[in-house]
Amino acid sequence: MRNFTLFLFLIFATKYCFAQTDTNKYRLNLPAYWKPGNKAWRILDEKLPIVCDELKNKDLCGDNCNAMYVVDFDVSEPEVIDYYAEKRGGTMYDIITLYFFRSNLYVRNRSGDIVTRIILVDTNEVHKKITHIRFDDYYVPPAPQKTYMVRRPGQTPRLVVANEERSAPTNNTQGGRNSESPYSYINKNKERLKPGEREMYSVIDKKIAALDN
16 A cells, blocks of 8 residues: 555656646756856857747746756767968967867757757868977988098008088977977877867857857
Protein backbone atom coordinates (compact mmCIF):
# COMPACT_ATOMS: atom_id res chain seq x y z
CA MET A 1 0.00 0.00 0.00
CA ARG A 2 2.84 2.33 0.86
CA ASN A 3 4.60 1.70 -2.48
CA PHE A 4 1.32 2.28 -4.32
CA THR A 5 0.85 5.64 -2.55
CA LEU A 6 4.40 6.68 -3.49
CA PHE A 7 3.74 5.70 -7.10
CA LEU A 8 0.60 7.87 -7.19
CA PHE A 9 2.54 10.76 -5.68
CA LEU A 10 5.22 10.57 -8.39
CA ILE A 11 2.59 10.58 -11.13
CA PHE A 12 0.91 13.59 -9.56
CA ALA A 13 4.23 15.43 -9.16
CA THR A 14 5.18 14.79 -12.78
CA LYS A 15 1.83 16.06 -14.05
CA TYR A 16 2.16 19.08 -11.78
CA CYS A 17 5.59 19.94 -13.17
CA PHE A 18 4.34 19.80 -16.74
CA ALA A 19 1.28 21.83 -15.76
CA GLN A 20 3.64 24.51 -14.46
CA THR A 21 5.34 24.96 -17.85
CA ASP A 22 5.43 28.67 -18.55
CA THR A 23 4.10 29.00 -22.09
CA ASN A 24 5.02 32.71 -22.19
CA LYS A 25 8.74 32.16 -21.57
CA TYR A 26 11.81 30.81 -23.37
CA ARG A 27 15.30 30.04 -22.09
CA LEU A 28 18.58 30.85 -23.87
CA ASN A 29 21.70 28.74 -23.24
CA LEU A 30 24.98 30.46 -24.20
CA PRO A 31 28.62 29.59 -23.34
CA ALA A 32 30.29 31.40 -20.43
CA TYR A 33 32.07 33.63 -23.00
CA TRP A 34 28.84 35.65 -23.03
CA LYS A 35 28.14 36.38 -19.40
CA PRO A 36 24.59 37.39 -18.37
CA GLY A 37 24.19 41.10 -19.01
CA ASN A 38 26.51 40.98 -22.03
CA LYS A 39 25.29 43.01 -25.03
CA ALA A 40 24.77 39.78 -27.00
CA TRP A 41 22.01 38.71 -24.59
CA ARG A 42 20.08 41.93 -25.14
CA ILE A 43 20.42 41.74 -28.94
CA LEU A 44 19.31 38.10 -29.13
CA ASP A 45 16.42 38.76 -26.74
CA GLU A 46 15.24 41.51 -29.08
CA LYS A 47 15.81 39.72 -32.39
CA LEU A 48 14.96 36.05 -31.72
CA PRO A 49 11.19 36.64 -31.24
CA ILE A 50 11.19 38.56 -34.53
CA VAL A 51 12.79 35.81 -36.65
CA CYS A 52 11.34 32.79 -34.86
CA ASP A 53 7.56 32.28 -34.76
CA GLU A 54 7.74 29.98 -31.73
CA LEU A 55 9.30 32.76 -29.64
CA LYS A 56 6.98 35.58 -30.61
CA ASN A 57 5.38 37.36 -27.63
CA LYS A 58 7.53 35.31 -25.27
CA ASP A 59 9.96 36.68 -22.68
CA LEU A 60 13.45 35.49 -21.86
CA CYS A 61 13.66 33.83 -18.47
CA GLY A 62 16.42 32.61 -16.12
CA ASP A 63 18.18 29.25 -15.95
CA ASN A 64 15.70 27.63 -13.56
CA CYS A 65 12.49 28.52 -15.37
CA ASN A 66 10.32 25.80 -16.87
CA ALA A 67 10.04 27.47 -20.27
CA MET A 68 8.02 26.27 -23.23
CA TYR A 69 11.04 26.60 -25.54
CA VAL A 70 14.81 26.39 -25.05
CA VAL A 71 17.38 27.96 -27.39
CA ASP A 72 20.66 25.99 -27.48
CA PHE A 73 23.98 27.24 -28.85
CA ASP A 74 26.07 25.06 -31.19
CA VAL A 75 29.47 25.56 -32.86
CA SER A 76 31.42 23.15 -35.06
CA GLU A 77 35.14 22.39 -35.09
CA PRO A 78 37.15 24.76 -37.33
CA GLU A 79 38.29 23.54 -40.74
CA VAL A 80 41.62 25.03 -41.84
CA ILE A 81 41.90 25.96 -45.52
CA ASP A 82 45.47 27.25 -45.62
CA TYR A 83 48.38 28.84 -43.75
CA TYR A 84 50.70 31.51 -45.11
CA ALA A 85 53.16 34.15 -43.89
CA GLU A 86 53.37 37.90 -44.48
CA LYS A 87 56.41 39.97 -43.53
CA ARG A 88 55.53 42.98 -41.38
CA GLY A 89 59.00 44.50 -41.30
CA GLY A 90 62.39 43.64 -39.87
CA THR A 91 62.17 40.15 -38.38
CA MET A 92 58.43 40.31 -37.64
CA TYR A 93 55.97 38.14 -39.57
CA ASP A 94 52.22 37.55 -39.50
CA ILE A 95 51.25 33.90 -39.78
CA ILE A 96 47.78 33.82 -41.35
CA THR A 97 45.43 30.89 -40.79
CA LEU A 98 42.43 30.75 -43.11
CA TYR A 99 39.52 28.70 -41.81
CA PHE A 100 35.76 28.24 -41.74
CA PHE A 101 33.22 26.88 -39.27
CA ARG A 102 29.50 26.97 -38.57
CA SER A 103 27.46 28.11 -35.61
CA ASN A 104 23.72 27.78 -35.01
CA LEU A 105 21.07 28.43 -32.44
CA TYR A 106 18.59 25.53 -32.12
CA VAL A 107 15.12 26.25 -30.79
CA ARG A 108 13.79 23.13 -29.02
CA ASN A 109 10.34 22.38 -27.68
CA ARG A 110 9.55 20.71 -24.35
CA SER A 111 10.24 17.29 -25.89
CA GLY A 112 13.73 18.36 -26.97
CA ASP A 113 12.87 18.34 -30.68
CA ILE A 114 14.47 21.02 -32.87
CA VAL A 115 11.72 23.20 -34.30
CA THR A 116 13.86 26.01 -35.73
CA ARG A 117 17.50 26.47 -36.69
CA ILE A 118 18.95 29.99 -36.68
CA ILE A 119 22.27 30.35 -38.53
CA LEU A 120 24.82 32.64 -36.87
CA VAL A 121 27.88 31.70 -38.97
CA ASP A 122 27.80 29.59 -42.13
CA THR A 123 30.51 27.49 -43.76
CA ASN A 124 30.63 29.70 -46.88
CA GLU A 125 32.47 32.40 -44.90
CA VAL A 126 36.28 32.38 -44.62
CA HIS A 127 37.90 33.79 -41.48
CA LYS A 128 41.46 34.71 -40.50
CA LYS A 129 43.51 34.05 -37.41
CA ILE A 130 46.67 36.18 -37.29
CA THR A 131 49.64 35.13 -35.17
CA HIS A 132 52.57 37.55 -34.77
CA ILE A 133 55.97 35.85 -34.75
CA ARG A 134 59.54 37.18 -34.64
CA PHE A 135 62.15 35.20 -36.58
CA ASP A 136 65.93 35.49 -36.67
CA ASP A 137 67.51 36.70 -39.88
CA TYR A 138 68.13 33.73 -42.08
CA TYR A 139 71.64 32.34 -41.83
CA VAL A 140 73.43 32.83 -45.15
CA PRO A 141 76.51 30.60 -45.51
CA PRO A 142 79.71 32.52 -46.40
CA ALA A 143 81.08 32.25 -49.92
CA PRO A 144 83.59 29.39 -50.45
CA GLN A 145 87.17 30.31 -49.59
CA LYS A 146 89.38 31.03 -52.56
CA THR A 147 91.93 28.33 -53.38
CA TYR A 148 94.73 28.05 -55.86
CA MET A 149 97.14 25.38 -56.99
CA VAL A 150 100.80 25.65 -55.92
CA ARG A 151 103.40 23.90 -58.09
CA ARG A 152 107.01 23.92 -56.99
CA PRO A 153 109.93 22.09 -58.58
CA GLY A 154 110.42 18.69 -57.01
CA GLN A 155 107.22 18.86 -54.94
CA THR A 156 103.76 17.44 -55.40
CA PRO A 157 101.24 20.12 -56.49
CA ARG A 158 98.92 21.12 -53.64
CA LEU A 159 95.92 23.30 -53.02
CA VAL A 160 96.40 26.35 -50.82
CA VAL A 161 93.64 28.42 -49.25
CA ALA A 162 94.00 32.14 -49.89
CA ASN A 163 94.85 34.09 -46.76
CA GLU A 164 91.81 36.36 -46.64
CA GLU A 165 90.19 38.06 -43.66
CA ARG A 166 86.56 37.04 -43.24
CA SER A 167 83.90 38.42 -40.96
CA ALA A 168 81.89 35.88 -38.96
CA PRO A 169 78.27 35.38 -40.06
CA THR A 170 75.79 37.31 -37.93
CA ASN A 171 72.34 36.37 -36.70
CA ASN A 172 69.65 38.55 -35.17
CA THR A 173 68.58 36.70 -32.02
CA GLN A 174 65.97 39.05 -30.54
CA GLY A 175 63.39 36.54 -29.44
CA GLY A 176 63.42 34.61 -32.69
CA ARG A 177 64.00 31.03 -33.72
CA ASN A 178 67.54 30.66 -35.03
CA SER A 179 67.75 29.88 -38.75
CA GLU A 180 64.04 28.92 -39.00
CA SER A 181 61.88 30.15 -41.86
CA PRO A 182 58.21 31.15 -41.42
CA TYR A 183 57.06 28.16 -43.47
CA SER A 184 59.20 25.76 -41.47
CA TYR A 185 57.55 27.17 -38.35
CA ILE A 186 54.08 26.69 -39.89
CA ASN A 187 54.78 23.05 -40.75
CA LYS A 188 55.89 22.35 -37.17
CA ASN A 189 53.07 24.25 -35.44
CA LYS A 190 49.87 23.72 -37.42
CA GLU A 191 47.87 22.61 -34.39
CA ARG A 192 49.03 25.63 -32.42
CA LEU A 193 48.11 27.95 -35.28
CA LYS A 194 44.58 26.57 -35.61
CA PRO A 195 41.81 28.81 -34.25
CA GLY A 196 40.38 27.95 -30.86
CA GLU A 197 37.01 28.62 -29.28
CA ARG A 198 38.00 32.16 -28.35
CA GLU A 199 38.71 33.14 -31.97
CA MET A 200 35.47 31.57 -33.19
CA TYR A 201 33.42 33.13 -30.37
CA SER A 202 34.87 36.50 -31.33
CA VAL A 203 33.61 36.01 -34.90
CA ILE A 204 30.17 34.99 -33.59
CA ASP A 205 30.08 37.97 -31.24
CA LYS A 206 30.63 40.34 -34.18
CA LYS A 207 27.84 38.59 -36.11
CA ILE A 208 25.44 39.06 -33.19
CA ALA A 209 26.51 42.70 -32.78
CA ALA A 210 25.79 43.29 -36.48
CA LEU A 211 22.15 42.35 -35.87
CA ASP A 212 21.84 45.50 -33.78
CA ASN A 213 22.54 47.81 -36.72
